[in-house]
Amino acid sequence: MMHERWQNQLLLYVAGTLSPDERIALEQHLATCPACRVALHEWRLIADAVHTDVHQRVEADHQMPALPPLRLPPDAVPPDVLPASPPLAPPPPYRNGKSTAFVSQEDQTMQITLTQPNRRVRRNPLRWNSLRQVPITLAAALLLIAAFGGLLLFFSTRSDSTPGAFAPAADGGRNGAHPPAGDEPESGGQPALAQNVTATLVPTGTALPFTAQPARTLSPPTQLPEDVMLTGIRYEAQEWNNQGPATLAMALSYYGWEGDQNDIADVVRPNREDKSVTPAELVDYVNTRTGYRALARLGGTVDTLRTLVGSGYPVIIEVGFTPEEDWLGHYQLVMGYTLSPDTFYVYDSFQGNNQGDGLGYESWPLTANWQAFNNSFIVVYPPADEARVRSLLGPLADPTQAVRAALTTTQSTLASKDAPRLADGWLWFNVGASYVALGDYVNAAVAFDVAIGYGGLDTETGLPWRVLWYRFEPYEAYYHIGRYDDVTTLAAYTLDATQDVEQAHYWYGMALVAQGELDEARTRFEDALQANANYAPAQLALGQLNAGQPVMPFQTGPAGQIMVEPTMLAPTVLPQAVTPPALLPSGTALRVWPYTVQPGDTCLSIAFMYGHTDPAVIVTIQELNNIDCDQLQVGSTLLVPDASRESSGTLPTPTLPPTVTFMPSPTVTPSATFTPTPTRLATETFAPTPSLTPTATHTSTPVVQ
Amino acid sequence: MAQPNQTPGPGAHPPSDDQLVHAIAQGNSQALDTLYQRHGLRLLAYLVGQIGERGQAEEVLQDVMLAAWRGAANFRGESSVRTWLLAIARHRAINARQRRPPPGVALADTIAADDTGPQEALERQDDRDAVRSALAHLPPDQRETLELVFYHGLSGPEAAEVMGVATGTVKSRLHRAKAMLHDVLRAGEQHDA
Numbered sequence: 060m061m062h063e064r065w066q067n068q069l070l071l072y073v074a075g076t077l078s079p080d081e082r083i084a085l086e087q088h089l090a091t092c093p094a095c096r097v098a099l100h101e102w103r104l105i106a107d108a109v110h111t112d113v114h115q116r117v118e119a120d121h122q123m124p125a126l127p128p129l130r131l132p133p134d135a136v137p138p139d140v141l142p143a144s145p146p147l148a149p150p151p152p153y154r155n156g157k158s159t160a161f162v163s164q165e166d167q168t169m170q171i172t173l174t175q176p177n178r179r180v181r182r183n184p185l186r187w188n189s190l191r192q193v194p195i196t197l198a199a200a201l202l203l204i205a206a207f208g209g210l211l212l213f214f215s216t217r218s219d220s221t222p223g224a225f226a227p228a229a230d231g232g233r234n235g236a237h238p239p240a241g242d243e244p245e246s247g248g249q250p251a252l253a254q255n256v257t258a259t260l261v262p263t264g265t266a267l268p269f270t271a272q273p274a275r276t277l278s279p280p281t282q283l284p285e286d287v288m289l290t291g292i293r294y295e296a297q298e299w300n301n302q303g304p305a306t307l308a309m310a311l312s313y314y315g316w317e318g319d320q321n322d323i324a325d326v327v328r329p330n331r332e333d334k335s336v337t338p339a340e341l342v343d344y345v346n347t348r349t350g351y352r353a354l355a356r357l358g359g360t361v362d363t364l365r366t367l368v369g370s371g372y373p374v375i376i377e378v379g380f381t382p383e384e385d386w387l388g389h390y391q392l393v394m395g396y397t398l399s400p401d402t403f404y405v406y407d408s409f410q411g412n413n414q415g416d417g418l419g420y421e422s423w424p425l426t427a428n429w430q431a432f433n434n435s436f437i438v439v440y441p442p443a444d445e446a447r448v449r450s451l452l453g454p455l456a457d458p459t460q461a462v463r464a465a466l467t468t469t470q471s472t473l474a475s476k477d478a479p480r481l482a483d484g485w486l487w488f489n490v491g492a493s494y495v496a497l498g499d500y501v502n503a504a505v506a507f508d509v510a511i512g513y514g515g516l517d518t519e520t521g522l523p524w525r526v527l528w529y530r531f532e533p534y535e536a537y538y539h540i541g542r543y544d545d546v547t548t549l550a551a552y553t554l555d556a557t558q559d560v561e562q563a564h565y566w567y568g569m570a571l572v573a574q575g576e577l578d579e580a581r582t583r584f585e586d587a588l589q590a591n592a593n594y595a596p597a598q599l600a601l602g603q604l605n606a607g608q609p610v611m612p613f614q615t616g617p618a619g620q621i622m623v624e625p626t627m628l629a630p631t632v633l634p635q636a637v638t639p640p641a642l643l644p645s646g647t648a649l650r651v652w653p654y655t656v657q658p659g660d661t662c663l664s665i666a667f668m669y670g671h672t673d674p675a676v677i678v679t680i681q682e683l684n685n686i687d688c689d690q691l692q693v694g695s696t697l698l699v700p701d702a703s704r705e706s707s708g709t710l711p712t713p714t715l716p717p718t719v720t721f722m723p724s725p726t727v728t729p730s731a732t733f734t735p736t737p738t739r740l741a742t743e744t745f746a747p748t749p750s751l752t753p754t755a756t757h758t759s760t761p762v763v764q
Numbered sequence: 765m766a767q768p769n770q771t772p773g774p775g776a777h778p779p780s781d782d783q784l785v786h787a788i789a790q791g792n793s794q795a796l797d798t799l800y801q802r803h804g805l806r807l808l809a810y811l812v813g814q815i816g817e818r819g820q821a822e823e824v825l826q827d828v829m830l831a832a833w834r835g836a837a838n839f840r841g842e843s844s845v846r847t848w849l850l851a852i853a854r855h856r857a858i859n860a861r862q863r864r865p866p867p868g869v870a871l872a873d874t875i876a877a878d879d880t881g882p883q884e885a886l887e888r889q890d891d892r893d894a895v896r897s898a899l900a901h902l903p904p905d906q907r908e909t910l911e912l913v914f915y916h917g918l919s920g921p922e923a924a925e926v927m928g929v930a931t932g933t934v935k936s937r938l939h940r941a942k943a944m945l946h947d948v949l950r951a952g953e954q955h956d957a
Contacts, residue, residue, distance in 0.1 A: 071919065110915055112900075447805060
């Protein structure tokens, strides 16, 4: 039976024991088979449960599980000895504790601090006019106010703001030109901000409380070496924008892989103008194109790094990076550490590898840079080490747990009085990103409104303007709660500066589909494929569009992976393109499940499958889908209301700690243009500047982007 | 191809499992230790599952490594080292269980943290926990099959070899397990965010 063969493949796929060719064949099948996607998800649930279940047999209190020492009887003699074979290479130095190859490099230690670039010209700041379309009921709004203190009260009174409007904070930079440094004065005066920023971010020697929750701390095992350097990594200087592939190539070389950054880039960045590669794309490359395995997680800590590196696994971390003026996304390969001084050593495809010993970073600058990507990391390992790596990860082994840990840590940091004010933008951004990874789009949007709305992009206090070249969670959040204008605003902002971010095109296209603009959406998906011909979500969307099928968005899974299955896995808000049924109060967000009708289904049986107990839900289903339940079509998509929340449409309350106060601090906001006032936001409009082109200073910056 | 800035140093390529077993066969005890570090935890988890008690499982693990030490010369490389070790472990575990009178506690109870039935499991907040506790109610052979395939990463034929059954039996156990977990899985789909 044809389909049974696929069922068997699915299970092996989840177990990780399919060959690369079989994987590719299965993935192609999955794109067309909803039943298999459901089965896949079920196997994944089973596999997760099995992993946790087995692992907890040897785990004790989230400590590193200890393997008892091996006892070999002194008289043990192998009975049959084989003829001599080539001598075994000595084990890597990590097992010997102190490595004789390591030379103290304190005088050559380089540190990167997260400084706000002292910008002389503001490029094109984005003022995010948030909360104007959020369908928040009064009850939820009051709860938000209670949770966030005064700030949201302040925001929510501006309900008269013009939809779709947002204000640039200054006139400078409208035409996109970047005059040479120092020529053009800032409108509104030179911000005094840079000084403050650097001061608050200079490391004091105490790390941020990233390990706030005891249950989430991965304690280093007692046998962790004090001084580790992993050797045998083949250093690669990156080509233009190729930090992802180059860093991955280095990690793979440690295990003997003989490819290079171009082999990887040919697959993940076929268009060499593509601005960024996500960890998910790199992990996918390893798992489908090499004989090794990889996984990505959020929420890593310095303990995670020491545990993994100390056990012989180099770790790729995703970091923010400001080599000159502009912030960029970057990768580094952590390949060593010392406990005293508390330093990590990295191979950096742009900055170098310090003649093989690695560039040194103290914990605090490293984590500050790492924070910009929600402490995202990748481990590459041989397939035989799967269980070992998972045990080393401890509570981070489960991707959802890892995201929850990241979320908890970030929220604790926000609640802590010691958190630097300027890092708040990143912290809120990461809160939003974590919620997206958990599928909680409502809370995610709230957090992004704060992250992007409080400081804006490319303002003195806001996030760097390039953040949307590397992070796409805001699109996902706003899309899923129906704020399509906001999706297109963000996408347009990015595409203003560059056409080479496929995700911006993709989400623009998705928003257009939801608004019924199918032809323009098609163009957008094609543009996405121009930027990256291998970008699967755009391929899928285009395919669905051309086949007249519903175009379903992908979801970011908790490990950062792209889940191209349609939203069988989480409720979505009814897209606004569909006429809401009359029986719902207007402005209510309704969560629905798309379900493909199978032979033998009735509306009632389907409703019961989704947890409904009241047969009256049939009426809702008929209205929602504009159908007659007596004439249900097999193969059609039925939207089933979600039964797990109140059908009145009350949105869940955000779970952020109520102690977080978010009043703008007068000492930190120096610029008059920043202070939000109702009139400003109500009247200023944004004029897109499609003629924005990179300038001489921009393109002459060598190598790094 | 890349132009390496430096040549890989010694130990650049960790030895494969097959190489390790080869070295063990020649009396290289360091290779045995390396093999132990790689697989020990996994084997221990498996043994705890089979035997039910950590202390005894640790002792049996030592026996397993001793058997590997002695039997390395006979390892032909027809199966993977992982399969070989698990098969040894299973054999030793069965012997251990027979040597010792049964503790009077069913294996599932030893492992399961709670004894709620599948119905109660449906109402749990965290559906991953629900699937996990539902696992405890599966028959031991189904549970073991799931573990070998999803945790230890064995293929169908490899799992069949370890358990001493036909490959078809492995497949049917897996599908039966999934069917038995059906209710809990469906609840998981609804609540999964």
